Amino acid sequence: MLKLSGLTVASTALAAHAQPPAPDYTLDIAAYELEAGSHRTIRTIAYNGQVPGPLLRVQEGRPVTVEVTNQTAGSEVVHWHGLFLPSSVDGAMEEGTPMIPPGGRARYTFTPRPAGFRWYHTHIFAGKDLHKGQYTGEHGFLLIEPRDNPARYDQEFFLALHDWDGQMLSSGDGAMDPVYEVSTINGRVLGFGEPLRVKSGEQVLLHILNSSPSEVHWIALSGHQFKVVALDGNPVPQPQVVSMLRLAPAERVCALVEMDHPGTWVMGEVRKHIMAAGMGIVVEYSGSSGKPQWDQPNQLIWDYLPFAAADPSPPQQPDTVTIPLVIESKFAGHGAMDHWTINGKSYPDTASPLLTAGRRYRLAFINRSTNDHPVHLHRHTFELRRLPGHPEVHGILKDTILLDAGTQVEVEFTANDPGPTLFHCHQQNHMDAGFMMLFQYA
């Protein structure tokens, strides 16, 4: 549909020389009523009247133009998550990307890289409005195809995990976090959407994204295992076969599944109350029928470590600069929105470390809070170098990592993309409450 409308515009543009070239893709931001299930209509905002938004398939290194129109009453901006883009098009107001005013239009022209499973989403402040920002349906898949694609599979599916209709509730320690009414995969509750249709003997590649505004999710596929081949779209040094995936907000997993157990199965959230809220999808072998089967796992299992490179870590580059980042919460009073601090300060008062182009930096996260935080660095990829209990790891490249409560984690990146660079917790209510800082290049 999108491609076709693009072609139509292109032919018109050829006739009228004054017009700018047609965009490769268009995204229309507008109010949308999502039918997530029977009697489960969610009033939200979406791209092109669908949740998730359209899959954008682009070629690594080949420039694309995406035209975005904003038909909502608030300003918008689209962030291209996991890409190396100039700050002016990366899609964060804090970095200097222009906002798209209500009724306005913007063109994002960029050269997609690096190859892999990326995504796009809104990057605005939501605050107490849990029907704004990442709480909405404003997210979509972005696949950057490599020049040579060595992947071998029979079918691929893109799946987005999302939570809807949140309410702020106080948890045991007094912190306020959203609790959701409805949880979906690709905007549908379990049993309402189309099943994933597979054939016995197939090798299926799953591209799974957690687009939830705040929830970490654990996913299992009964009767099957996942061979994880990429994290956040980047191939891992040691692919591993696992029974369960954990995805923090903004994380992606690419996994191969051998379709070797014919039947009708459920893939979904391991925690019963989240599956009851709808987070599941039926996987149906051709020729199979009957009630979808679900084998309830009895524990939550996930670890980044097994995906790391097996060989000993190379010595740290001698001029690597370590930047300690201590994360704490400052309760604003029981029942109030918390304030999150990095080294004692909340955005916009957080420090703005100056980076020197070409230099290697180590971010040493010390999470002194009682919450887990999925932290995200814009415009760069980082390498996991220290995990809880493992002071030396290497080889896992990501743009988002979940910092478990009370742990220390270290990542390294090369300052190779000059321009203001945002760092923040991807949990919407945490970034809105100050968990954000801006790196600058000297």
Ligand SMILES: [Cu+2]
């Ligand atoms: Cu957080």
